[in-house]
Ligand code: FES
Protein backbone atom coordinates (compact mmCIF):
# COMPACT_ATOMS: atom_id res chain seq x y z
CA UNK A 1 0.00 0.00 0.00
CA UNK A 2 1.55 3.32 -0.99
CA UNK A 3 -1.41 5.57 -0.32
CA UNK A 4 -4.62 5.67 1.65
CA UNK A 5 -7.97 7.30 0.94
CA UNK A 6 -10.60 8.13 3.48
CA UNK A 7 -13.80 10.13 3.44
CA UNK A 8 -13.43 12.77 6.14
CA UNK A 9 -16.44 14.87 7.02
CA UNK A 10 -17.98 14.12 3.63
CA UNK A 11 -14.92 14.76 1.45
CA UNK A 12 -12.48 12.16 0.14
CA UNK A 13 -8.87 12.80 1.06
CA UNK A 14 -5.76 10.95 -0.11
CA UNK A 15 -2.41 10.59 1.64
CA UNK A 16 0.86 9.21 0.34
CA UNK A 17 2.75 6.80 2.52
CA UNK A 18 6.25 8.09 3.38
CA UNK A 19 5.44 11.54 1.92
CA UNK A 20 2.42 12.49 4.06
CA UNK A 21 2.68 9.93 6.83
CA UNK A 22 4.61 6.89 8.01
CA UNK A 23 3.13 3.42 8.40
CA UNK A 24 3.45 3.77 12.19
CA UNK A 25 1.52 7.07 12.34
CA UNK A 26 -1.85 7.11 14.03
CA UNK A 27 -5.11 8.23 12.50
CA UNK A 28 -5.11 11.06 15.07
CA UNK A 29 -1.79 12.29 13.66
CA UNK A 30 -3.05 12.40 10.07
CA UNK A 31 -6.33 14.09 11.02
CA UNK A 32 -4.66 16.72 13.20
CA UNK A 33 -1.33 17.33 11.54
CA UNK A 34 -2.17 16.70 7.88
CA UNK A 35 -5.78 17.88 7.77
CA UNK A 36 -5.74 20.53 10.48
CA UNK A 37 -8.66 18.95 12.31
CA UNK A 38 -7.57 20.10 15.73
CA UNK A 39 -10.90 19.49 17.47
CA UNK A 40 -9.81 16.04 18.53
CA UNK A 41 -7.31 16.14 21.38
CA UNK A 42 -4.43 13.80 21.95
CA UNK A 43 -4.08 13.81 25.72
CA UNK A 44 -2.78 10.41 26.78
CA UNK A 45 -1.92 8.95 23.35
CA UNK A 46 -2.42 5.46 24.77
CA UNK A 47 -6.15 4.77 24.70
CA UNK A 48 -6.91 5.77 28.27
CA UNK A 49 -8.80 9.08 28.13
CA UNK A 50 -11.13 9.33 25.12
CA UNK A 51 -10.12 12.88 24.19
CA UNK A 52 -9.25 11.74 20.66
CA UNK A 53 -12.63 10.08 20.00
CA UNK A 54 -13.92 10.34 16.45
CA UNK A 55 -16.52 8.35 14.51
CA UNK A 56 -15.29 5.76 12.02
CA UNK A 57 -17.87 4.00 9.90
CA UNK A 58 -20.55 4.94 12.42
CA UNK A 59 -18.74 3.81 15.56
CA UNK A 60 -16.89 5.85 18.16
CA UNK A 61 -13.20 4.98 18.08
CA UNK A 62 -10.02 6.26 19.72
CA UNK A 63 -8.06 7.83 16.89
CA UNK A 64 -4.78 7.63 18.84
CA UNK A 65 -5.11 3.84 18.92
CA UNK A 66 -5.71 3.32 15.21
CA UNK A 67 -3.04 3.41 12.57
CA UNK A 68 -3.82 5.75 9.71
CA UNK A 69 -3.56 2.78 7.31
CA UNK A 70 -6.43 1.12 9.19
CA UNK A 71 -8.70 3.95 8.07
CA UNK A 72 -8.10 3.32 4.37
CA UNK A 73 -11.45 3.32 2.58
CA UNK A 74 -13.33 4.34 5.72
CA UNK A 75 -15.75 7.12 6.49
CA UNK A 76 -14.51 9.40 9.25
CA UNK A 77 -16.41 12.05 11.13
CA UNK A 78 -14.70 14.53 13.43
CA UNK A 79 -16.30 17.23 15.53
CA UNK A 80 -15.65 19.70 12.70
CA UNK A 81 -18.08 17.63 10.61
CA UNK A 82 -21.02 18.22 12.94
CA UNK A 83 -23.47 20.99 12.04
CA UNK A 84 -23.88 23.80 14.54
CA UNK A 85 -27.55 22.85 14.87
CA UNK A 86 -26.75 19.18 15.46
CA UNK A 87 -28.76 18.16 18.55
CA UNK A 88 -25.65 16.92 20.34
CA UNK A 89 -23.71 20.11 19.64
CA UNK A 90 -26.70 22.20 20.69
CA UNK A 91 -27.28 20.22 23.87
CA UNK A 92 -23.64 20.47 24.94
CA UNK A 93 -23.58 24.19 24.10
CA UNK A 94 -26.76 24.78 26.14
CA UNK A 95 -25.32 22.75 28.99
CA UNK A 96 -22.34 25.12 29.09
CA UNK A 97 -24.48 28.17 29.80
CA UNK A 98 -24.27 29.62 33.32
CA UNK A 99 -26.88 28.20 35.64
CA UNK A 100 -27.13 24.80 33.97
CA UNK A 101 -24.13 23.11 35.57
CA UNK A 102 -21.46 23.15 32.93
CA UNK A 103 -20.49 20.26 30.70
CA UNK A 104 -17.34 22.15 29.77
CA UNK A 105 -14.76 23.65 32.09
CA UNK A 106 -11.30 23.56 30.50
CA UNK A 107 -12.96 21.91 27.48
CA UNK A 108 -10.13 19.53 26.70
CA UNK A 109 -12.30 16.44 26.97
CA UNK A 110 -15.38 17.99 25.35
CA UNK A 111 -14.85 17.08 21.67
CA UNK A 112 -14.31 13.48 22.68
CA UNK A 113 -17.46 13.45 24.78
CA UNK A 114 -19.45 15.07 21.96
CA UNK A 115 -18.34 12.46 19.43
CA UNK A 116 -18.86 9.56 21.83
CA UNK A 117 -22.34 10.93 22.60
CA UNK A 118 -23.11 11.34 18.91
CA UNK A 119 -22.21 7.69 18.25
CA UNK A 120 -24.18 6.62 21.31
CA UNK A 121 -27.35 8.40 20.19
CA UNK A 122 -26.99 7.09 16.63
CA UNK A 123 -27.01 3.59 18.08
CA UNK A 124 -29.45 4.12 20.96
CA UNK A 125 -31.77 7.11 20.40
CA UNK A 126 -33.14 7.12 23.95
CA UNK A 127 -30.44 5.71 26.22
CA UNK A 128 -30.91 4.83 29.86
CA UNK A 129 -28.59 6.18 32.56
CA UNK A 130 -26.82 2.83 32.58
CA UNK A 131 -26.31 2.90 28.81
CA UNK A 132 -24.90 6.44 28.98
CA UNK A 133 -22.52 5.36 31.74
CA UNK A 134 -21.40 2.34 29.76
CA UNK A 135 -20.98 4.08 26.40
CA UNK A 136 -19.12 7.08 27.83
CA UNK A 137 -17.00 5.05 30.23
CA UNK A 138 -13.93 5.44 28.00
CA UNK A 139 -14.04 9.23 28.23
CA UNK A 140 -12.40 10.93 31.19
CA UNK A 141 -12.89 14.48 32.45
CA UNK A 142 -10.37 15.74 34.96
CA UNK A 143 -12.67 18.70 35.68
CA UNK A 144 -15.44 16.35 36.81
CA UNK A 145 -18.21 17.45 34.46
CA UNK A 146 -19.79 13.99 34.33
CA UNK A 147 -23.26 14.92 35.71
CA UNK A 148 -23.58 17.79 33.23
CA UNK A 149 -22.38 15.60 30.35
CA UNK A 150 -25.12 13.12 31.25
CA UNK A 151 -27.71 15.91 31.21
CA UNK A 152 -26.41 17.06 27.82
CA UNK A 153 -26.81 13.55 26.40
CA UNK A 154 -30.37 13.31 27.72
CA UNK A 155 -31.15 16.75 26.31
CA UNK A 156 -29.70 15.79 22.92
CA UNK A 157 -31.84 12.65 22.91
CA UNK A 158 -34.93 14.77 23.57
CA UNK A 159 -33.97 17.24 20.84
CA UNK A 160 -33.47 14.41 18.34
CA UNK A 161 -36.84 12.91 19.23
CA UNK A 162 -38.56 16.25 18.65
CA UNK A 163 -36.82 16.98 15.33
S1 FES B 1 -5.56 10.53 23.45
FE1 FES B 1 -6.53 8.81 22.63
S2 FES B 1 -7.45 7.87 24.33
FE2 FES B 1 -6.31 9.51 25.21
Ligand code: FES
Nearest residue numbers: 105109141142143
Ligand atom coordinates in the same frame (compact mmCIF):
# COMPACT_ATOMS: atom_id res chain seq x y z
S1 FES C 1 -13.80 19.95 31.06
FE1 FES C 1 -11.71 19.85 31.66
S2 FES C 1 -11.15 17.79 31.29
FE2 FES C 1 -13.27 17.83 30.99
